[in-house]
Amino acid sequence: MSRIGRQPITVPSGVQVDVDGAEVRVKGPKGELSHRVPATISVELVDGQLTVARPDDQKESRSLHGLTRTLIANMVEGVTTGYRKTLEISGVGYRAARAGNRLTLQVGFSHPVEIWPPDGVSFEVESPTRFHVLGIDKQLVGEIAARVRKIRPPEPYLGKGIRYSDERIRRKAGKAGKVGAKK
Numbered sequence: 001m002s003r004i005g006r007q008p009i010t011v012p013s014g015v016q017v018d019v020d021g022a023e024v025r026v027k028g029p030k031g032e033l034s035h036r037v038p039a040t041i042s043v044e045l046v047d048g049q050l051t052v053a054r055p056d057d058q059k060e061s062r063s064l065h066g067l068t069r070t071l072i073a074n075m076v077e078g079v080t081t082g083y084r085k086t087l088e089i090s091g092v093g094y095r096a097a098r099a100g101n102r103l104t105l106q107v108g109f110s111h112p113v114e115i116w117p118p119d120g121v122s123f124e125v126e127s128p129t130r131f132h133v134l135g136i137d138k139q140l141v142g143e144i145a146a147r148v149r150k151i152r153p154p155e156p157y158l159g160k161g162i163r164y165s166d167e168r169i170r171r172k173a174g175k176a177g178k179v180g181a182k183k
Contacts (some may be wrong), residue, residue, distance in 0.1 A: 002062065003066075004066035004069055004070060005052055005054070005065035005066040005069045006098035007069065008049040008050060008051050008066075009050040009052075009072060009073045009076060010048065010049055011045070011048050011049065011050060011076060012030055012073045012076070012100060014028060014080070015027070015028040015029075015076060015079060015080060016028070016041055017045055017050060017076070018145045019043050019044065019045050019050075019148070021036075021039075021159045022036055024036075024038060024039045024072055024075075026072070026075045026076055026079050028076075028079025029037070029079070029080065029166050030078070030079050030080065030081075030082050030119065030136050031078075031135060031136045032136060033075045033078060033079060035071055035075060036080075037068055038064050038068065038108075039062060039104075040054060040055060040056075040058075040060065040061045040157055041061070041064050041065060041068045042051070042054075042055070043048065043053055043072065046061070047180060048077075048155055050072060051126055052068050052069040052072065053065075054066060067131060068075060068144050069125065073083055074138045074139075074150065077138075078093055078136040078138055079136055080139060082134060082135065082136050083131070083133050083134070083135055083136065083137070083142075084141070085132065085133045085141055085142060085144075085145035085164065086130065086131075086132050086166075087130070087131055087132075087148060087149060087162055087163065087165065088130050088135070088146060088162070088163055088164075088165050089105070089107065089128075089129045089130070089131075089161075089162050090129065090154070090159055090160055090161065090163070091107065091108060091152075091158075091160035091161065092105060092160075093106065093108070094107045094129070094152075094160065094161075095128035096127060096128060096129070096130075096131045097125060097128065098123055098124070098131075099114075100115050101116075101117060101122065101123070101127070102115060102116045102117070102132065103115045103117070103123040103148070105148075105151060105152075105162075107151060107152040107161070107162065108152065108160070110135060112167065113151055113153075115147075117133075117144065118135055118140065118144070118164065119135065120136060120140060121135040121137075121140055121144050122134045124133065132163070133145045133148065145164070148162060148174050149162045149163065149164065149179060154163055154167075154169045156169060156171055156172045157171070157172055157174055159171060
């Protein structure tokens with residue numbers, strides 16, 4: 001069996017889980033999420049713990065077993081604590097600001113770039129060069145953070161651009177010039 005898939009998911013107090021056939025709905029203090037479980041996987045709620053089981057050892061069932069358990073565990077964590085991706089901007093004159101619920105970036109283009117968050121995602125600006133993408137859906141928070149980073153990815157020579165706070169940019173040496181050339 002899958003080492004991840006056989007671990008039970010503990011449901012904390014204040015979180016309500018409804019298993020209705022192939023639909024799993026998780027409702028907590030931060031919001032509500034739902035996920036459609038594949039037909040071969042079964043989910044049961046027993047004594048405040050969710051267990052994910054598979055019917056056989058077919059390759060497809062094995063691969064979906066751990067995935068389904070992880071997705072449901074991420075939903076439970078999302079509605080209780082939420083998810084956060086922190087991004088940093090580096091570059092002269094590069095900055096971020098929040099106007100209403102949208103994020104406005106000035107990252108070296110002739111115009112400011114405005115990003116409207118989808119439902120369930122919000123932006124928080126800590127400083128002009130550091131901001132957060134917040135939400136309860138882990139996949140959606142990561143996707144929006146990646147889209148924001150893609151606007152001006154960090155370049156390896158000067159390190160300018162938008163990067164994750166824990167990301168390390170491998171810097172390259174610049175042009176060496178002419179070595180040993182006659183003047």
